[in-house]
Amino acid sequence: MQTVQPRSLPLRLPRVRPGGVLPILAILAVLVVLVGIRQPDFLAPPSLMSFLGRSAPIILLAAGQYFVIVSGEFDLSVGSLVTAQVVVAARLIDSDPARTWPVVLLLLAFGALVGLVNGLVTTRLRVPSFITTLGMFLILVGAVYLWSDGAPKGGLSEEFRRFGRRAFEDVPLLGRVPYALVVLVVLAVAAVLLMRSDFGRTLVAVGDNPRTAELSGVRVWRTRTFAFILSGLAAAVAAILLGGYSGVSFQAGNGLEFGAITAVVLGGVALGGGRGAVVGAMLGALTLELLFALMNFYGVSGALRSTVQGAIILLAVAVSATRSSSR
Amino acid sequence: MSDPRPAPLLTLRGIGKSFLGVRVLDGVDLDVAPGEVHAVVGENGAGKSTLMKIVSGGYSPDEGTVEFAGATRSFRGPRDAQRAGVGIIHQEFNLLPERTVAENVYLGHEPVRRGLVDRRGMLERTRQLLASIGETTLPADARVGQLGVAQQQVVEIAKALALDAQLLIMDEPTAALADHEVELLYGLVRRLQERGIGLLYVSHRLAEVFDLSGRITVLKDGRRVTTVATADTTGDELVRHMVGRELSSYYPDRAAPEDRGPVRLNLRDAGNRKLRDVNLQLRAGEVLGIGGLQGSGRSALARAIFGVSPFTTGDVTLDDRPVRLRSPRTAMRAGIAYVTEDRKGEGIVPRQSVLDNALLASRAVFAARSGRAARTLRVRELLAAVEVRGAGDDQEIRFLSGGNQQKVVLARWLALNPRILLFDEPTRGIDVGAKSAIHDLVRRLARDGAAVLMISSDLPELLGMSDRIVVMRDGHVAGELPAGATEEEVVALAVGTAREAVA
Structure with missing residues (x-):
């Protein structure tokens, strides 16, 4: 009749639930304080709003990556998918405003299709997702080069670029609110609601123990495939925002997959699945961006970005691994 | 010791071993002479495997001595034992x-x-x-x-x-063999004997034991019951030694004959890779016990019915209508529930909450049917009804005791209102209190009209709970016994000393 009680220490620390968002909130708070000391202006509405808008793509990618990781898989293809989307958009729109909306829809469909293929190859053909999405990464890189003869062609319309560039002006208190931030908030709320739904709870259960899920009637392959589709859709939205903000290049999506994975891990989501919150993943991305901003303020070389990312991934996984094995 | 036999190759004296305070072996003596086949028999969990691991260096004994080839040994591991022979x-x-x-x-x-x-x-x-x-x-x-x-x-x-092995341990050597291959093994064993190699032969199948061995040691609950010369004993006597314990616990009343309803599930000549020609009827209102040894096809039967590894031959009817149970989902939609034997590996999602665990199946299969709030309310009621103790609904299930975890799993299935319930070792690794609560629940479900199939290795439980018992052996039905059967009868069917017959 007894349950294993967490040992009560004489001096009780606030109980940190594994997979909760408390640790990442604490880290974020520390960074905010550090930024506030070094560069107080940064926290004033104008630059803060613009920072949040700039961070929207990576935060969305982290949310997309979260769905895949929490279900027990990986998606390494999102970076090259973003590049492909931006290049495709430029060539198809070819500066014609009338083509903006059809192309936006096409990009979303393209993202969903790539996710679908990733998902089906992983679940039905039983290729480990690490390999599936690495293969997809390479396929997209090559295909885009081939399709555009080595240099991006065409151009984005101003209508297309406004998603990543423009803002609601003169909002009370906040001032200038980028469209990207609004898109982010809407989709973040949708992601949270999705994770509270039957689908969301089932997705985490699949990552926790797919055998149990299967024997309880869950179609594990469908659930995981849907997670890949969500990741592909997130990449499409990120591409639309990024294309508008920073323009068309073959480097548009470079390294974003690792940024997203780092963010997810930093946000307390267990690699291998089954634990963690989507809010944690998004806060992880925000924290990462803030860290890079801080490094910038302190004049640390931008070349250190990937080193820092690598170190964070190793550290975060090591911390969560030792914590869960010490139980 | 006026024994005409040559000096023993292996002598075990007073071997004892405990795991986590549970005594698995207690004062076991055993010896093997060169060229002798010494069989070791006993029920699942009697301690055979542990004993063999001690002889072959896998475990070291807590008590007692191992003498091999004239010297006292304590092997440091399997390789050490191999080098010694x-x-x-x-x-x-x-x-x-x-x-x-x-x-x-x-x-x-x-x-x-x-x-x-x-x-x-x-x-x-x-x-x-x-x-x-x-x-x-x-x-x-x-x-x-x-x-x-x-x-x-x-x-x-x-x-x-x-x-240069001088002593060979064979653990269920015929388990994987076809009938004609068994003869080849017999020949091999005899030639090994002629070379003067001692054999320790572990088997569930008494027929082989009688064909091959010179002496037989019976283990029960970690103790040596007896060692007899094969020529001086019979299958019945061995079975009596292997079981024979008093029925002490309390079990709920069985179903009265008039409470048994119509046939819900009917298997005719059903089979797959692990099962052949299974004929079985499961009635509403009854608890049908499934006995048999590990690997005899008991779990394979439940998994075939539930569509995990479906039947490939034969016919299955549900309420007289033919059905094909291709997957757990189709089985669930047909009103079948399956509580697995491996609770940790495939019964729970360990890091999710009690509530999420209990809702898992309803969300997966019947999500559209009922409102979210109503469903959650019902599952909370069920969790209270099965008396999950010491935990809030939001606690991660892995922190609960085995008994409470099992109750949550039960709640998950009861939420679907199943009409057929398949229980595979429902009380394994569960404390006594939770055990009897689960027994009561199983009986109550049958009384309410569900058809219950219950697999159990725990003979007192099997005999105490079942209205009928079907015993499996080698992937088919070895025989059926009515309520009130004895442990000896079940074991005799399971190991194959009794003639196959339907009572």
């Missing part, structure tokens, strides 16, 4: 399928000439070795993966002999 042939072979017979036989101690592996010498020595045990048809350069199970077993034995 103790070989073990496991049920699952340890062979490299992509390597040749010779490479497997000499794996890790390849003959070397001038610093390189002497392939030709290795092949030649393997041939001689195989010939010495009468195997002239098995090519030494064949890839092991291409060989049949019986031939792979020969390779395993040759592997042990290449290390």
Whole structure:
């Protein structure tokens, strides 16, 4: 009749639930304080709003990556998918405003299709997702080069670029609110609601123990495939925002997959699945961006970005691994 | 000790072993002479495997001594035991399928000439070795993966002999063999005997034990019950030694004959890779117990009905209508629930909350049918009704005791209002209080009209709970027993001493 009680220490620390968002909130708070000391202006509405808008793509990618990781898989293809989307958009729109909306829809469909293929190859053909999405990464890189003869062609319309560039002006208190931030908030709320739904709870259960899920009637392959589709859709939205903000290049999506994975891990989501919150993943991305901003303020070389990312991934996984094995 | 037998090869004295405070072996004595086949029999969990691991260096005993070839030994591990001359042939072979017979036989101690592996010498020595045990048809350069199970077993034995084994332990050597291959094994065992090798032969199948062994040791609950000369005993006597414990616990009343409803599930000549020609009827209102040894097809039966590894032959009808149960989902939609034997591995999602665990199946299959709030409310009521204790609904399930975890799993299935429930070892690893709560619940479900199939290795539980008992052996139904059957009758069917008959 007894349950294993967490040992009560004489001096009780606030109980940190594994997979909760408390640790990442604490880290974020520390960074905010550090930024506030070094560069107080940064926290004033104008630059803060613009920072949040700039961070929207990576935060969305982290949310997309979260769905895949929490279900027990990986998606390494999102970076090259973003590049492909931006290049495709430029060539198809070819500066014609009338083509903006059809192309936006096409990009979303393209993202969903790539996710679908990733998902089906992983679940039905039983290729480990690490390999599936690495293969997809390479396929997209090559295909885009081939399709555009080595240099991006065409151009984005101003209508297309406004998603990543423009803002609601003169909002009370906040001032200038980028469209990207609004898109982010809407989709973040949708992601949270999705994770509270039957689908969301089932997705985490699949990552926790797919055998149990299967024997309880869950179609594990469908659930995981849907997670890949969500990741592909997130990449499409990120591409639309990024294309508008920073323009068309073959480097548009470079390294974003690792940024997203780092963010997810930093946000307390267990690699291998089954634990963690989507809010944690998004806060992880925000924290990462803030860290890079801080490094910038302190004049640390931008070349250190990937080193820092690598170190964070190793550290975060090591911390969560030792914590869960010490139980 | 005016024994005419030669000095024993192996002598165990007072072997005791405990795991986590549970006594698995207690004061076991046993000896094997060169050229003798000494059989060890007993129920699942009697301590056979642990004893064999102690002899072969896998475990070291807490108490007692192991004497081998005239000296007291304490092996530091399996390799140490191998070097001393103790070989073990496991049920699952340890062979490299992509390597040749010779490479497997000499794996890790390849003959070397001038610093390189002497392939030709290795092949030649393997041939001689195989010939010495009468195997002239098995090519030494064949890839092991291409060989049949019986031939792979020969390779395993040759592997042990290449290390000069004087004592061979065979753990259920016929479990994987077809009938005609068993004869080959018999021949092999006799030739090993002629070479003066002592054999410890562990088996569930009494027929083999009588065919091969000179003496038999019966283990029960970790103790040696008796050691007898095979010629002086009978199958019935052995079975009596293997069981024979009092029914002490309380079990809920059985169903009265008039409470048994119509046939819900009917299997006719149903089979798949692990089952053949299973004929079985499951009625509303009854608890049908399924007995048999591990690997006899009990779990395979439940998993086939639930569509995990579906039947490939025969007919299944549900309420007189033919059905094909292709997957757990189709089975669930047909009103079937399955509580698995492996709670940790496939019964719970460990890091999710009690509530999420209990909702898992309803969300997956009947999500559209009922409102979210109503469903959650119902599951909370069920969790309260099965009396999950010491935990809030939001606690991660892995922190609960085994009994409470099992109750949550039950709530998950009860939420679907199943009409057929398949329980595989429902009380394994569960404390006494939770155990009787689960027994009561199982009986209450039957009384409310559900058809219950319950697999159990726990004989008192099987006898105490079941309205009828079907005993499985080698993937088919060995026989059926009415309520009030004895442990001896169940075991006799399970090990194959009783004539197969439907009571």
